[in-house]
Amino acid sequence: xxxxxxxxxxxxxxxxxxxxxxxxxxxxxxxxxxxxxxxxxxxxxxxxxxxxxxxxxxxxxxxxxxxxxxxxxxxxxxxxxxxxxxxxxxxxxxxxxxxxxxxxxxxxx
Amino acid sequence: xxxxxxxxxxxxxxxxxxxxxxxxxxxxxxxxxxxxxxxxxxxxxxxxxxxxxxxxxxxxxxxxxxxxxxxxxxxxxxxxxxxxxxxxxxxxxxxxxxxxxxxxxxxxxxxxxxxxxxx
Numbered sequence: 001x002x003x004x005x006x007x008x009x010x011x012x013x014x015x016x017x018x019x020x021x022x023x024x025x026x027x028x029x030x031x032x033x034x035x036x037x038x039x040x041x042x043x044x045x046x047x048x049x050x051x052x053x054x055x056x057x058x059x060x061x062x063x064x065x066x067x068x069x070x071x072x073x074x075x076x077x078x079x080x081x082x083x084x085x086x087x088x089x090x091x092x093x094x095x096x097x098x099x100x101x102x103x104x105x106x107x108x109x
Numbered sequence: 110x111x112x113x114x115x116x117x118x119x120x121x122x123x124x125x126x127x128x129x130x131x132x133x134x135x136x137x138x139x140x141x142x143x144x145x146x147x148x149x150x151x152x153x154x155x156x157x158x159x160x161x162x163x164x165x166x167x168x169x170x171x172x173x174x175x176x177x178x179x180x181x182x183x184x185x186x187x188x189x190x191x192x193x194x195x196x197x198x199x200x201x202x203x204x205x206x207x208x209x210x211x212x213x214x215x216x217x218x219x220x221x222x223x224x225x226x227x228x
Contacts, residue, residue, distance in 0.1 A: 034214035036154075043204055043218035044154065055216065087154055091214055095168040096144075098156040098215075 002026050002090050004101035012109040013078050021104045023071040023088035032092035035064055035073045038103075039084045047086075048073065075106075083108055111135040111217045113205050118222030125195050125226070131188040131205030131219055139163075139183035142208040144215060145190050147201035147224075155201075158190065159208070173199075195226045 003026040013019045023033065031051040036044035046055040048064040051071055061076040075082055088101040117129040131143070145157040158179040159168045167179055178191040188205050202223050206215035 032212055036215075043220055044215075045218070046214055046216050049214040049216075055214075089154070089214065091212055094212060096156070096159045097168075097170065098144075100154040100156070102153045 001097060002029060002093060002099050004088055004090060004099050006086075006088060006101035006104050008104060009102070010105045010107065012107055014109045015080060016077055017109075019075045019078055019106055021073040021075075021086055021106070023066075023073070023101050025069045025071075025090055028068045029090040029092035031067045032090060033064075033066070033071050034089045034091060035062075036087045036089065037082075037084045038087065044087060078106070082106065111207070113207065113217060113219035115203060115205055115219045115222040118203065118224045120225045120227065121195055122228050123196060123226055126191070126193045127195065127224060129190040129192070129203055129205075129222060129224070131190075133186045133188065133207075136207075138181075138186040142210070142213075143179075143181060143188045144206045144208055145177075145179060145188075146204045146206055146215070146218075147199075148204070148221070149198075149201040152201075157203075160188070192224070195224075197226050200224060200226045 005024045007022045033051045035048040038044045052064040063074045065072050085103045085105045087103045112134045114132045121127050144159050160179045164181050176194045180189045202221040204221045205219045207217040
C-alpha cells in the first residue's frame with residue numbers, strides 16, 4: 001500500500017499571506033495526485049488533480065506542483081474561505097486502493 | 110448540477126447490518142464509476158470500495174472485504190453499500206464519490222451519512 005504523509009500537520013497563516021503545504025508518497029505515484037479541501041461539517045471538495053490541474057471553479061490562487069513522490073499545494077493569498085483541512089490523495093494504484101494523507105489544517109493566525 | 114445524496118445511516122449495534130444508499134442526479138450516472146469513502150470522527154479519509162460504471166468490476170479495501178458489498182442500480186441512478194458484521198471501528202461518516210475514468214480523482218462527493226456502531 002502506498003502511504004501518504006503531509007506536513008505540517010497545522011499551519012497558522014494570516015489572511016492575505018501565502019501558504020505552502022507538502023505531501024509525500026512512499027513510492028512514485030507519477031502525477032496521479034489530487035488535493036482536496038474540507039471544511040467542518042462538509043464533504044471534501046476536489047481542488048487539484050494530475051498534481052497541478054485545477055478542478056472546475058477553483059480559483060487561480062490555488063496551485064500545485066510535483067511528481068513522483070514529492071508534491072506541493074500553494075495558496076497564494078489566503079482568503080477567509082480558505083481556512084480548512086487539506087488532504088492529498090494518490091490514485092495511481094490499480095486495482096484502486098486509493099490512499100489519502102492525514103491532512104494539513106490551515107487555521108487563522 | 111451534479112448531486113450525490115447519501116442516506117441510510119444511523120445507530121446500529123455491533124454485529125448488526127445497515128444498507129447505505131446514494132442517489133445521483135445532474136449527470137448520466139451509468140457512465141461513471143463510483144466509490145465509497147469513510148471518515149471516522151476527527152480522523153482522516155479512508156477509501157472503501159469501487160464499482161465500475163456497469164457494475165461488473167468491484168474492489169474493496171482489506172478493512173471491509175468480506176463484510177461490505179457495493180452495488181448499483183443504473184435504472185434508479187443509485188449506489189448502495191451493504192454493511193454486515195459491523196464493528197465499533199466502522200463508526201464514521203460515509204461518503205459516496207464519483208470517479209471519471211481509469212486512474213482519476215474523486216471529482217464529486219455527497220454530503221455524507223453518519224453510521225454509529227454502539228451498544
